[in-house]
Amino acid sequence: MATIDDRSDPDLLRxxxxxxxSALNELYRRHSAWLxxxxxxxxxxxxxxxxxxxxxxxxxxxxxxxYQGSGEVAAWLWGIAxxxxxxQLRRRPATLHRVDPRDATSPSAEExxxxxxxxxxxxGALDRLSPELRAVVQATVLDGxxxxxxxxxxxxxxxxxxxxxxxxxxxxxxxLI
Amino acid sequence: xxxxxxADPRDLAEYSAGAIADARAASIEAHLVTCAHCRGQxxxxxxxxxxxxxxxxxxxxxxxxxxxxxxxxxxxxxxRSDTARVLAATPSLQGSxxxxxVVALAFATIAAQSGTDRGLALFLTxxxxxxxxxxxxxFGPTLDPTWEITAxxxxxxxxxxxxxxxxxxxATLAAAALAALALPGLxxxxxxxxxxxLALTLTSLALSTFTSSERAAAAVAAGWIAVVLVSxxxxxxxxxxxxxxxxxxxxxxxxxxxxxVARRRDLFETRSHL
Numbered sequence: 001m002a003t004i005d006d007r008s009d010p011d012l013l014r015x016x017x018x019x020x021x022s023a024l025n026e027l028y029r030r031h032s033a034w035l036x037x038x039x040x041x042x043x044x045x046x047x048x049x050x051x052x053x054x055x056x057x058x059x060x061x062x063x064x065x066x067y068q069g070s071g072e073v074a075a076w077l078w079g080i081a082x083x084x085x086x087x088q089l090r091r092r093p094a095t096l097h098r099v100d101p102r103d104a105t106s107p108s109a110e111e112x113x114x115x116x117x118x119x120x121x122x123x124g125a126l127d128r129l130s131p132e133l134r135a136v137v138q139a140t141v142l143d144g145x146x147x148x149x150x151x152x153x154x155x156x157x158x159x160x161x162x163x164x165x166x167x168x169x170x171x172x173x174x175x176l177i
Numbered sequence: 178x179x180x181x182x183x184a185d186p187r188d189l190a191e192y193s194a195g196a197i198a199d200a201r202a203a204s205i206e207a208h209l210v211t212c213a214h215c216r217g218q219x220x221x222x223x224x225x226x227x228x229x230x231x232x233x234x235x236x237x238x239x240x241x242x243x244x245x246x247x248x249x250x251x252x253x254x255x256x257r258s259d260t261a262r263v264l265a266a267t268p269s270l271q272g273s274x275x276x277x278x279v280v281a282l283a284f285a286t287i288a289a290q291s292g293t294d295r296g297l298a299l300f301l302t303x304x305x306x307x308x309x310x311x312x313x314x315x316f317g318p319t320l321d322p323t324w325e326i327t328a329x330x331x332x333x334x335x336x337x338x339x340x341x342x343x344x345x346x347x348a349t350l351a352a353a354a355l356a357a358l359a360l361p362g363l364x365x366x367x368x369x370x371x372x373x374x375l376a377l378t379l380t381s382l383a384l385s386t387f388t389s390s391e392r393a394a395a396a397v398a399a400g401w402i403a404v405v406l407v408s409x410x411x412x413x414x415x416x417x418x419x420x421x422x423x424x425x426x427x428x429x430x431x432x433x434x435x436x437x438v439a440r441r442r443d444l445f446e447t448r449s450h451l
Contacts, residue, residue, distance in 0.1 A: 021239075028232055033223040034209050034216045036231075037193040041202060050231050057235045074210045123200035134199050142203045 009073035016064035024061050031074060032057070035081050042143075042153060043085055048092065052085035059084065082143055086152045125172050133168040136161055184208055184215045193222040263337065264344050278307050278349055282356040298415040302405050304356070305373035306398050308349040309381045313394030315341045335442045338382075346378055369419040376427040377401055379434035386441040 005026045007015065015023035032053060039049045059080055067076050126134060139150035140161065147165075151158040184192075184205055191197040192205045209216055244252065244261070251261040285300040353370065377397050384393035408418040417423065 021236075024235075025232075028228075028235070029220075030213070030216065032228050032231065033193075033220040036223055036228065037195075037219055038206055038209070040195060046227075050227070050234075053231050054234045054238065058238050061235075061239055072210055074213075074216065078210065123204070126200040126203070127198050138199060138203065142206070 010067070010069065013060075013064045013067050013073065016061060024057065027060065027073075027077075028057055031077055034074075035077060038078065039081055039085055042082070042139075043089065048085070048088045052081060052088050055084040055087070056081040079144075082145065082153070083149070086145075086149050089155070090152050122172065125174065129168055129171055133164050133171070136164040137168050137172070140165060183212065184218070186218060189215065189218050190222055193219050260340065264341065275348065275352070278311070278352050281307060282352060286356045286359050294415040298405070298409070300356075301370045301373070301416070301419050302402060304353045304370040305377045306401065307353060308346045308374050308378045309394050309397055311345040311349055312342045312378055313381060313385070313390045315345060315390075342378065342382060346374070350374065369416075369424070372424050372427050372431070373401070373419070376431035376434065379431050379438065383434040383437040383441070386438070386444040 005012075005022075007023070007026070009027070009030070012023040012027050016027075035056065036049065036053055039052055040046070043049050043052070056077065060077070067073065126137065129137065135154055136150060139145050139153050140147065143150075145153065147158050147161050151161045154161070188197065188201065188205060192202055197205070205215075209219065244258070245265050248258070248261040248265045251264060252258060256264070281303060285303045289296040289300040350371070353374070357368065357370070381390070381394045381397040384396060387393070388396075405418045408423065409415045411417075414420075
């Protein structure tokens with residue numbers, strides 16, 4: 001990896017169709033770190049996260065054509081990665097899901113004020129939600145998962161995802177008023 | 178993507194360490210998707226050894242032979258992957274063999290479509306021989322490419338034999354059952370070949386403890402055709418071998434063959450007679 005590969009991400013995907021292993025390596029070099037970090041925020045088991053990351057790039061190698069040719073390759077990659085993670089979690093029912101979203105690091109009052117400045121009140125409202133509600137909002141709204149996918153990711157029934165989302169909505173709305 | 182701002186390096190560090198509040202993390206994640214520069218910053222914050230290990234695992238997966246369609250179907254059905262591999266390597270379960278089975282059945286079915294006893298007798302005589310041929314092909318050194326590996330494998334020979342024989346029998350049975358549905362005037366005759374198929378396959382297995390599996394299958398086939406012909410000649414009824422008396426005799430043969438196979442099972446482990 002001494003030389004700099006200046007192909008764009010879509011170019012690399014097109015090269016994958018021609019069985020170019022170096023293109024996959026370059027995509028991995030560019031995207032594996034942030035994908036790993038983002039997956040790790042959604043699953044506490046590093047083995048499951050590593051496996052989901054590997055599955056993601058194996059899937060990219062085998063089906064690079066599923067990229068529609070427009071939009072961010074990074075967003076497309078994340079769509080694959082989160083679903084590979086859900087797949088892994090479904091196969092290992094005993095895996096501990098992320099239950100406690102870092103209560104130990106919940107922001108101080110001072111930080112809350114700064115957050116309000118930085119992101120507007122929605123961020124504050126999001127952080128004021130209980131961890132269970134916040135996890136559901138994150139999975140459905142921010143990660144764009146369906147109710148069923150979110151249920152698998154969080155290890156709760158689909159009905160619970162729906163009711164938690166219904167409880168979270170008015171709380172978020174209050175934060176905007 | 179030209180971004181006008183970039184994430185605070187301290188935020189990125191906290192983010193990749195998993196120590197940041199969810200709202201700020203969501204904001205960083207939304208930014209990372211659109212900003213190659215900040216994605217590059219995260220690169221330096223993640224355990225490089227871990228990324229490298231994952232990369233080698235990816236390369237290993239890509240270089241490993243992909244499971245065949247049959248293996249994946251069996252896997253979905255809950256069959257262990259090593260068992261699925263063994264079954265997929267069975268010559269009589271592969272496409273070309275099954276195609277041969279289908280063609281043979283198609284000809285017999287067309288003959289039976291004529292509505293004559295002769296056509297039906299042809300179908301009923303041929304259908305039971307298909308699993309016999311399939312099982313023989315799975316255990317002979319001439320037709321099975323994995324034969325030497327199987328023969329050299331410590332133990333499990335008998336287990337493997339039953340596994341393969343049962344799956345071949347099942348696959349052929351399914352094909353023949355579909356063909357039987359196309360027989361004219363659906364009646365008892367559509368199923369009259371099932372017991373012969375079982376009896377002949379078991380007899381052929383039992384005989385293969387004395388000689389090679391191909392010779393055993395050939396002997397069984399010749400014997401079966403002779404029985405059908407002699408029985409038809411003696412009674413002036415082409416289908417007499419398949420009626421109640423014949424079925425009962427075949428059941429006895431099947432039981433005797435099963436006992437013989439069970440008694441001589443050690444020979445399948447060593448195959449020293451071959």
